[in-house]
Amino acid sequence: MTQLTRIRDAKDHVNETVTIGAWLTDKRSSGKIAFLQLRDGSAFFQGVVVKNAVSEDTFALAKSLRQETSMLITGEIHEDSRSHFGYEIEVKDIKVLGESEDYPITPKEHGIEFLLDHRHLWLRSKRQFAIQQIRNRMIQATYQFFDQEGFIKMDAPILTGTAPEGTTELFETDYFDTPAYLSQSGQLYAEAGAMAYGKVYTFGPVFRAEKSKTRRHLTEFWMIEPEMAFMHQAESLEVQERYIAFLVQAVIDHCEYELHLLDRDVDQLRKYTKLPYPRISYDQAIDMLQKANFEVKWGDDFGSPEETYLSDQFEQPVFVLNYPKSIKPFYMLPDPDRDDVYVCADLLAPEGYGEIIGGSEREVDYDKLQAEMEKKGLDQSAYQWYLDLRQYGSVPHAGFGLGLERAITWICHLDHLRETIPFPRMLNRLRP
Numbered sequence: 001m002t003q004l005t006r007i008r009d010a011k012d013h014v015n016e017t018v019t020i021g022a023w024l025t026d027k028r029s030s031g032k033i034a035f036l037q038l039r040d041g042s043a044f045f046q047g048v049v050v051k052n053a054v055s056e057d058t059f060a061l062a063k064s065l066r067q068e069t070s071m072l073i074t075g076e077i078h079e080d081s082r083s084h085f086g087y088e089i090e091v092k093d094i095k096v097l098g099e100s101e102d103y104p105i106t107p108k109e110h111g112i113e114f115l116l117d118h119r120h121l122w123l124r125s126k127r128q129f130a131i132q133q134i135r136n137r138m139i140q141a142t143y144q145f146f147d148q149e150g151f152i153k154m155d156a157p158i159l160t161g162t163a164p165e166g167t168t169e170l171f172e173t174d175y176f177d178t179p180a181y182l183s184q185s186g187q188l189y190a191e192a193g194a195m196a197y198g199k200v201y202t203f204g205p206v207f208r209a210e211k212s213k214t215r216r217h218l219t220e221f222w223m224i225e226p227e228m229a230f231m232h233q234a235e236s237l238e239v240q241e242r243y244i245a246f247l248v249q250a251v252i253d254h255c256e257y258e259l260h261l262l263d264r265d266v267d268q269l270r271k272y273t274k275l276p277y278p279r280i281s282y283d284q285a286i287d288m289l290q291k292a293n294f295e296v297k298w299g300d301d302f303g304s305p306e307e308t309y310l311s312d313q314f315e316q317p318v319f320v321l322n323y324p325k326s327i328k329p330f331y332m333l334p335d336p337d338r339d340d341v342y343v344c345a346d347l348l349a350p351e352g353y354g355e356i357i358g359g360s361e362r363e364v365d366y367d368k369l370q371a372e373m374e375k376k377g378l379d380q381s382a383y384q385w386y387l388d389l390r391q392y393g394s395v396p397h398a399g400f401g402l403g404l405e406r407a408i409t410w411i412c413h414l415d416h417l418r419e420t421i422p423f424p425r426m427l428n429r430l431r432p
């Protein structure tokens with residue numbers, strides 16, 4: 001099967017006879033012509049089978065094909081000005097590889113639980129294809145961006161003995177008779193990496209036992225966590241906005257077809273490539289929310305409605321700076337000018353999507369960090385290695401974490417992040 005042509009490459013084969021490997025997604029036929037909707041994993045297009053142009057057997061076969069039958073199709077590629085894709089194949093021969101009967105996901109509408117139960121098949125649909133292609137592009141762009149900015153990718157462990165983002169959302173497992181946790185964040189390891197190699201990023205799955213059923217929470221998601229030595233928060237914010245603009249631009253440049261399949265407004269996306277992004281303080285955010293009659297007071301954390309409201313007020317992603325200490329983790333650097341907030345920021349995505357990045361400058365002083373850990377009741381013996389980083393050549397450093405699925409949800413303009421990961425893990429969902 002080495003000589004197969006990919007549908008995506010149809011433009012390079014106009015008026016040539018080629019063979020493609022494809023599945024049938026839908027079909028329409030009359031006495032004289034059959035239209036086969038085809039997909040091969042690279043794109044979707046139409047196969048036209050004209051009765052007079054093929055053998056009787058081939059025409060009969062075309063008319064009998066069922067949804068998701070797999071086959072080798074030989075035919076001639078033509079331009080097709082009626083479809084957005086722009087090409088179709090005039091079928092000459094069909095060889096069935098795998099029959100398919102009673103495919104459960106028909107072109108009609110299905111409920112979300114049904115679709116999630118059939119996720120292994122649902123992935124084949126046009127919309128899911130588009131989302132996964134965009135996910136892939138954002139992953140590739142991530143490697144490219146950090147490589148060109150002089151970072152190295154450093155893999156953090158997934159089985160850990162420490163819990164950087166708080167102990168309430170931990171998945172615990174048994175590790176040869178001692179408790180271990182599935183990593184909630186690679187950050188502490190990234191900090192060790194930054195002290196070793198200057199600029200690093202981790203990119204891996206992280207786990208949070210989120211009991212909340214929201215459109216923004218998975219229990220397993222992928223996070224990109226850059227960490228930079230000799231860097232203060234202001235400069236980290238610049239890295240963050242450059243990175244986000246780069247991701248958006250990469251999707252615009254490489255995923256025109258997928259954005260069209262999702263009906264995504266590309267002009268809207270283009271606005272997010274303009275820098276800088278606005279910055280407001282947590283104090284200002286509280287003010288804005290109170291003026292809009294939200295029942296929040298200084299010191300409260302923001303939930304989805306608050307973040308949605310705030311992000312809706314801006315045309316671009318917006319940084320909310322310097323949150324109260326009580327609602328953020330122990331490792332952040334306190335604001336040198338006031339003792340109630342950290343030097344930190346969340347980046348809220350526009351169009352009501354809320355937080356996609358959380359980050360901060362880190363505490364660099366051994367004694368202060370130790371005191372902070374004590375205050376938050378952390379077991380110091382588990383963190384001695386982390387304190388060591390302040391013992392041996394501590395330097396100002398900052399970092400952040402982007403939730404990949406949150407970013408995809410926003411860039412694809414989806415209602416819920418469950419479609420952005422191939423096999424979502426949520427409360428009540430561990431299969432397929």
Ligand code: 4AD
Pocket residue numbers: 164165184185186187208210216217218219221223225226355356357358359360399400401402403404405406407
């Ligand atoms: O704000 P968070 O908790 O920050 C950290 O984990 C830091 N250690 C990052 C760092 O400074 N290195 O999480 C970072 C991002 C959030 O902004 C959000 O995009 C995503 O991770 N996130 C989730 N995504 C999906 N499901 C969940 N349950 C998520 N929780 C956080």
Ligand code: MG
Pocket residue numbers: 346355357358
């Ligand atoms: Mg956060």
